[in-house]
Amino acid sequence: MKKALTYSLAAISTTAAIALSPIAAHAGHHEKAEAAHEHTTLKAVKLDAEWCGSCKAITPKMAEAKANNDFENVHFATIDYTNKDKKAFWAEADALGMKTQLKEFLDGKPKTGLVILFDTQSNQIVDVITKADSPEEMANKLMAASA
Numbered sequence: 001m002k003k004a005l006t007y008s009l010a011a012i013s014t015t016a017a018i019a020l021s022p023i024a025a026h027a028g029h030h031e032k033a034e035a036a037h038e039h040t041t042l043k044a045v046k047l048d049a050e051w052c053g054s055c056k057a058i059t060p061k062m063a064e065a066k067a068n069n070d071f072e073n074v075h076f077a078t079i080d081y082t083n084k085d086k087k088a089f090w091a092e093a094d095a096l097g098m099k100t101q102l103k104e105f106l107d108g109k110p111k112t113g114l115v116i117l118f119d120t121q122s123n124q125i126v127d128v129i130t131k132a133d134s135p136e137e138m139a140n141k142l143m144a145a146s147a
Contacts, residue, residue, distance in 0.1 A: 041073045042146035043096060043118040044129070047111055050082040054113030057131040062115070064135040065142070073146040075120075081110050101125050117145040 048055045079092040089110040093099040098118045105125050115129035126145045129138050
């Protein structure tokens, strides 16, 4: 479901994220990264922290999903919350063009252990990947959201 996404954060609080390249700390690098992904229709954004056990649990599943599929229209990114810096968390979300939507989805509080699927055409969060998802389910969510 694309428009009325209503997940209970309590139900997905024990989720995990995938190993992705961190968002660049400086704007110049980020702009280059964005330019390279202008053709993408989906951003898969890992909300991550080094101390987050759920974040680590999803890594091998997502690696398997990525190894068995071609996600050409997906831009994978990470928002790092390891230092619990709320200002930096929201700045990274803003740099990805999804601050407003993410802030609303998370009730204004940074969270970790989720992979947010953000449709770049509708500017909406369309799905969430959690550690409960199998590699096949992860791949299906990515393909459906990027179609």
